[in-house]
Amino acid sequence: MHQILQSYQNHLFSKLREAGELADVDLTLMIRKLSSLSCWSISSSNWSSYALIWGCxxxxxxxxxxxxxxxxxxxxxxxxxxxxxxxxxxxRRI
Structure with missing residues (x-):
């Protein structure tokens, strides 16, 4: 499960970096902040993970x-x- 979420995060951050490069904007700090959000850890007690899946x-x-x-x-x-x-x-995993 963690691998799937990590892959999702990597794809989103990769595209965000590409867009930042095209706009000549350094998004390193923003990406660090985003990657530290608790919603990147899926568990039954972590409701923010459900917000991730439903579109937040x-x-x-x-x-x-x-x-x-x-x-x-x-x-x-x-x-x-x-x-x-x-x-x-x-x-597929569930």
Missing amino acids: LPKLFVDLFVELSIPRQSAMKVVAAIHNNFVQKLR
């Missing part, structure tokens, strides 16, 4: 891409593809 972080990432001048539609496609892949892998 995908919306946050779309908004970050838009702030970097990536068109919302393009940002939504990238984040949706990564998120849907994560959800499919998660469903």
Whole structure:
């Protein structure tokens, strides 16, 4: 389960770094803050992990891409593809 979540996080952060490079913005500090959020640990007692799965972080990432001048539609496609892949892998594990 941890590997699936780690893969999801890596994909999102990778795309965010790419967008930051295109916009000539250093997102290292922001990515560090995002990676320290408790929602990256899925457990039955960690309700923030459920917010992750139901869209809290995908919306946050779309908004970050838009702030970097990536068109919302393009940002939504990238984040949706990564998120849907994560959800499919998660469903197979459950």
